[in-house]
Amino acid sequence: MKVVRNTLLTLVVAVLLLPVYAMFAVSSASDATDLGGFGFDISQLGAHVTQLFDQGGFPLYLRNSLILALGIGVLEVIFSSAAGYALAQLRFPGSRVLFAVIVGTLSLSPIVVLVPMYLIVKELGWINSYQGMIVPFMMSAFGVFLVRQFALALPHELLLSARVDGASELRIFVRIGVPLLRPALLTLFLLQFLAQWDNLLWPLIVANDPGLWPLPVGLSQLQTEYDFSIGLVSTAALITAVPPLVLMFLLQRYYVAGLTLGGVRK
């Protein structure tokens, strides 16, 4: 019984991973004739990787993607933790309104506000700039909401004793709140990094300058560049998939926690 189950599951997982293997196979294909083949030629793959880093915009796209994904990931963690903690633990004027706005924003998708968001970024003079790509996504309603949920569960006695000891509220947040919220913040960083690493639509709209393109935009253009072989494009896709896969395996626990705890994830 168990043997049958394991065999069937192994087969299913193998079929699921077939396209991933196909990515390796095509990346190592020398021309377009054997795309359906399963041969794997590591030296050809190496040649493609070298070629990608030696010519064209690929290194630049990679750098821009790192700037966007790391930048937004870090900003999200800083500002969402501050706002989420404040909403959960501190009484301040306007907190109810802010929370209502954030809950309302949870059900909005970027596609709905795309046009006015673009007009605002244009008004700010941020078209074709890093801040134009970063600032509109530097926080998320999901992030603030997630941190608030975790911050509500912080041990009350601990915060109270710090207060009795005369620690300032800011100090309590930095020295007690942030360390205890670390699992939530790691989850948040990971989810935001993965989302921004993969963001095609927004950079496509605000950045016309190829020097600013992140990988998703760059890759979509590589596809149409005549001197790029399919093997080369596939290698580019393969390299793009590496950082998210590595991060996800290192932080697997936080990834699953984020997917299941989040409740409302876009």
Next chain:
Amino acid sequence: MTVSLRLVPPVTKVSGKGQRWAEARTGGLLALPAAVYFLVFWLVPFVAAVYLSFTSYDFAGTPEWTGLDNYRRMLGDPGFWNSARVTAAYTIGSVVPSIVLGLAIAVPLSKPGRYNAFLRGLVMIPAAMPLVATSMVWSVIFADKGLANALIGLVGVEPKPWLTDEGLALWALVIMTTWKHLGLFVIILTAGLQGLPLSVFEAAALDGAGPIRVFYRITLPLLRRTLLFVLVIAVVGAMQSFVPAFLLTKGGPAGATEVLPLYLWATGFGFERMGYASAIAMVLLVAMLALSLVQFRVLRGGEDG
């Protein structure tokens, strides 16, 4: 960080004017960036989108109030109806198989054991792949001499022009999306299944209930919350999906894969009809909210609270 819980006097609350002021000041300071951010990049754009949907606006000049014209035009716009149909087919076509297959895989995979844990790690790979890279891989798979045609060739089926045939292109998108979502849903459903109370299953086993009966009478009802969550993110995710159609087919051939987000993008940024694009965005938003609400109602039906 180690925290020593010292003996505290029996105070339950630090209060008084000083404390109030300290909280208001620090809370305001910590929340200020968020307040500015959500105002400028979400609240104002949302209000503006509602307003723009009642105007005619290209980038030149100022928006001109046209009342319900955009919405009226939508009713008679074959492009819009085509996109609505394509989005509906794409949503149903990718949501149903990915949830059914996801459940079929998650139930055996959620059982304890080191080998299963290993397989669960592998299942996550499609879920963690960037959508852009995924789309590029699948565009090669669906190429004339690609893997898809090689596979159907094994059973003697003629090669098919997957991405350039009006009847097939949407199916190609559906297959890719199902593959991408399957890994994600298996992970979420597995976590849900592992959280179910073991005692209920033990009791059922003692009563001699077979596995199929256990699945329908115990597993499915207990899993309802997780299923609802997966269903909502699947439907909303498919409705706002842009990347696969943009990268695999550019909406073609002849609009056969022009999903609503792609139509919205082309209307707003290709043809610079911002007012009309905003009206489409409003319809999309209302449709997403309405569908989420219906799913909550139906699946939460029997529960209190």
